[in-house]
Amino acid sequence: MSSKHLRKNLVLVFSAILVAATLLCGCQNTEEPEAENPDLSSNAGYICDLATLEVYYHNVARYNQESDFPLKLGNIGYKRMWFEYSGIVEIGVTASKVTISEPDENGVVTIYVPQAEILNVNLDENSITDPVVETGWFTTLSTEEKTEALSNAQTGMEEEADKDDTLKYQARKRAKDLLESYVQNTGDLIGKRYTVEWIEG
Amino acid sequence: MQQHDESLSHGEIRSGKLASDVDESEIKRLNAKREALEAEFKLEQQKLESIKRQNKIQRRNERRDFLAANLTPKRAITILGAIVVVVLVGAFAVSQLFKEETKPVTITSSQLEEIVTISKLSTAEYVYNGIAEVKNEDGEVTQRIYYGSTVRAGVDMSKIKFDIDDEAKLVYPILPEITLDDPSVDESSFEYMPTNPDMKLNDIISVCKKDARTEIEKKGQIYDTAEEGLRTAVEALTLPVLENADYRISWDEPPADNDRQPDKADGQEVTTNEQ
Numbered sequence: 001m002s003s004k005h006l007r008k009n010l011v012l013v014f015s016a017i018l019v020a021a022t023l024l025c026g027c028q029n030t031e032e033p034e035a036e037n038p039d040l041s042s043n044a045g046y047i048c049d050l051a052t053l054e055v056y057y058h059n060v061a062r063y064n065q066e067s068d069f070p071l072k073l074g075n076i077g078y079k080r081m082w083f084e085y086s087g088i089v090e091i092g093v094t095a096s097k098v099t100i101s102e103p104d105e106n107g108v109v110t111i112y113v114p115q116a117e118i119l120n121v122n123l124d125e126n127s128i129t130d131p132v133v134e135t136g137w138f139t140t141l142s143t144e145e146k147t148e149a150l151s152n153a154q155t156g157m158e159e160e161a162d163k164d165d166t167l168k169y170q171a172r173k174r175a176k177d178l179l180e181s182y183v184q185n186t187g188d189l190i191g192k193r194y195t196v197e198w199i200e201g
Numbered sequence: 202m203q204q205h206d207e208s209l210s211h212g213e214i215r216s217g218k219l220a221s222d223v224d225e226s227e228i229k230r231l232n233a234k235r236e237a238l239e240a241e242f243k244l245e246q247q248k249l250e251s252i253k254r255q256n257k258i259q260r261r262n263e264r265r266d267f268l269a270a271n272l273t274p275k276r277a278i279t280i281l282g283a284i285v286v287v288v289l290v291g292a293f294a295v296s297q298l299f300k301e302e303t304k305p306v307t308i309t310s311s312q313l314e315e316i317v318t319i320s321k322l323s324t325a326e327y328v329y330n331g332i333a334e335v336k337n338e339d340g341e342v343t344q345r346i347y348y349g350s351t352v353r354a355g356v357d358m359s360k361i362k363f364d365i366d367d368e369a370k371l372v373y374p375i376l377p378e379i380t381l382d383d384p385s386v387d388e389s390s391f392e393y394m395p396t397n398p399d400m401k402l403n404d405i406i407s408v409c410k411k412d413a414r415t416e417i418e419k420k421g422q423i424y425d426t427a428e429e430g431l432r433t434a435v436e437a438l439t440l441p442v443l444e445n446a447d448y449r450i451s452w453d454e455p456p457a458d459n460d461r462q463p464d465k466a467d468g469q470e471v472t473t474n475e476q
Binding site for chain 2 (some may be wrong): 032047049050055056057058062068083125130144149154156157161169173178183190
């Protein structure tokens with residue numbers, strides 16, 4: 001076999017596979033880019049929330065993506081990251097759902113306080129540690145992936161807090177104490193003595 | 202090569218006459234001739250195989266000489282590299298067809314650190330989506346971050362005070378200063394331009410929070426909304442108790458009176474400079 005013949009064969013085979021690979025890869029990208037209008041709108045709305053507990057969580061976020069490269073060669077695509085930070089959850093009651101009745105002839109005021117819920121989730125950005133990262137060959141961890149990990153960690157923390165009925169009970173109890181004190185002191189202002197009864201539900 | 206008699210290939214001589222009628226010497230002669238032809242055939246076959254082997258060896262030697270003459274180490278590495286690339290690309294392309302995308306997984310371990318009791322009455326919430334800019338020392342924008350955030354405004358409920366005019370049966374709420382909470386940014390909303398900035402997470406969040414606070418304070422609308430909401434909340438919490446005793450709430454400035462001291466919502470008297 002001549003060198004010319006061999007070279008020609010190699011080039012043909014190589015080109016054929018490259019073209020095939022390009023076409024196959026191209027088949028995956030059939031979605032058209034979405035046109036998004038930038039939303040820079042803002043709105044101020046009325047709310048009436050009484051936050052009675054501010055809960056600090058120490059979070060450890062662990063981000064992991066396995067390699068999906070054929071034969072896991074060099075673990076290309078493998079990413080692992082750990083970091084710590086303090087998350088903050090505010091728990092309280094929606095004060096707009098609180099109802100306070102007029103005092104009856106015995107000076108009893110009836111108050112309904114709704115169940116406590118998570119009102120706000122935040123984090124202390126100064127507490128975020130530098131991520132510890134491990135990756136495979138030719139693989140890096142982008143900032144987008146780091147923020148995705150942080151967002152998922154916040155969601156996980158919120159779910160954890162939402163399952164904590166003890167905290168919610170404490171928050172509701174504190175709201176009751178605050179409102180009871182408020183009503184009694186208002187009564188003291190006008191020279192009246194009031195007691196509070198609660199509507200449960 | 203002589204044509205081989207097919208009848209002899211069967212190893213026997215066929216005759217229409219009985220063996221007893223044929224001269225035995227003739228049979229022997231024919232068998233000997235058959236054996237000789239068979240031997241000759243085998244010899245021919247062996248020669249043929251030998252020629253084939255020689256041709257094979259010759260071709261192998263030719264290939265070896267060709268490769269030795271043309272396949273330099275550099276060319277060999279190039280061809281090997283090309284084969285590896287082709288195999289990898291092919292494997293990758295095939296894997297794309299049957300690939301189930303591996304999604305990243307985030308596991309969060311949360312440990313309760315501290316519980317702080319507060320009495321924060323929030324009466325306005327501002328949802329703000331903006332673009333924070335990061336500038337270099339020369340004032341040029343090097344990075345833009347799109348983000349979504351929520352900012353709340355309100356007061357410490359325990360600092361709400363009241364002034365009372367028993368003669369006019371008026372109660373004057375004295376509201377504390379409305380403050381903005383630390384903005385809460387939505388990390389899932391972040392987008393970067395250019396992508397993948399070389400920034401730490403805490404810096405990104407600091408920049409966005411600062412931008413949100415600046416923009417919202419500049420607008421000022423949230424303070425008006427919060428104050429209006431706060432008045433509504435105080436009335437809702439206080440009027441049921443006051444109206445029963447024929448008192449009313451007034452949002453006017455209380456009349457200046459040195460004898461009358463404002464009271465906190467928790468009932469403690471406040472010491473003022475007039476005293």
